[in-house]
Amino acid sequence: MAKVMIDIGHGGSDPGSSGNGLIEKDVNLKVGVMLYNYLSKYDVEVRTTRNTDITLSNDVRVELVNKFDPDLSVSVHHNAASTVEARGAEVIHAHYDEYDDKLANRILDNMEAIGMPKRRAFTKLNTRGDDWYYMIRRIWDTTTDAIIVEGGFVTNSIDAELLKSEDFLMEEAAAIGKAIVEYLGLQLITERWWDAAMQRMVTAGLIENEHNGHQAVTWGEFATVISRLLDKLQL
Numbered sequence: 001m002a003k004v005m006i007d008i009g010h011g012g013s014d015p016g017s018s019g020n021g022l023i024e025k026d027v028n029l030k031v032g033v034m035l036y037n038y039l040s041k042y043d044v045e046v047r048t049t050r051n052t053d054i055t056l057s058n059d060v061r062v063e064l065v066n067k068f069d070p071d072l073s074v075s076v077h078h079n080a081a082s083t084v085e086a087r088g089a090e091v092i093h094a095h096y097d098e099y100d101d102k103l104a105n106r107i108l109d110n111m112e113a114i115g116m117p118k119r120r121a122f123t124k125l126n127t128r129g130d131d132w133y134y135m136i137r138r139i140w141d142t143t144t145d146a147i148i149v150e151g152g153f154v155t156n157s158i159d160a161e162l163l164k165s166e167d168f169l170m171e172e173a174a175a176i177g178k179a180i181v182e183y184l185g186l187q188l189i190t191e192r193w194w195d196a197a198m199q200r201m202v203t204a205g206l207i208e209n210e211h212n213g214h215q216a217v218t219w220g221e222f223a224t225v226i227s228r229l230l231d232k233l234q235l
């Protein structure tokens with residue numbers, strides 16, 4: 001069974017970034033716990049580095065992850081910048097993964113689909129040519145992938161409005177979770193109320209592919225589906 005560690009950034013005496021009435025450690029905790037709940041529905045052993053507002057040293061954080069020895073460590077953070085214009089989601093991955101940053105881009109594509117712009121997937125090196133961020137440098141090895149998700153800027157008013165909404169945070173957790181599930185090669189559980197019916201129509205050959213259940217159909221599309229159904233019923 002795959003193992004995933006959700007490292008929930010900051011906490012306790014370390015608030016992380018702040019802006020627009022948001023404190024990063026609190027946003028991280030909400031998204032991290034939601035992500036835990038999301039992944040718990042799958043055949044994955046999930047843990048978090050914290051699930052309350054406690055202070056964790058860098059060493060303790062690293063030790064928690066390395067003792068668990070997960071397939072993937074995902075650190076949940078939210079960004080800040082000196083310019084209020086900076087906005088969007090970023091994912092930092094190990095420099096070893098530069099040729100294969102599929103997970104990072106999958107997360108960013110999912111974030112973009114829920115209205116959080118895709119800013120960049122990147123890697124950052126220190127002067128020794130190793131990864132800059134300790135949650136990657138001290139964790140990544142050939143059996144453990146490590147990424148850091150920065151799910152938007154608390155210092156940007158548009159991002160902050162999104163991050164204040166519990167509904168958005170649920171969507172953010174699902175955006176990250178869905179990418180992880182696919183990255184682990186697991187079958188996505190269909191959750192939207194129309195999914196089963198839509199799949200049935202595809203299987204029956206009434207439609208070519210699945211559509212967004214909130215989208216309206218035209219009379220032309222409706223007539224096509226009915227016509228195919230009549231064919232099948234030989235009417």
Ligand SMILES: [Zn+2]
Nearest residue numbers: 009016077078
């Ligand atoms: Zn942070």
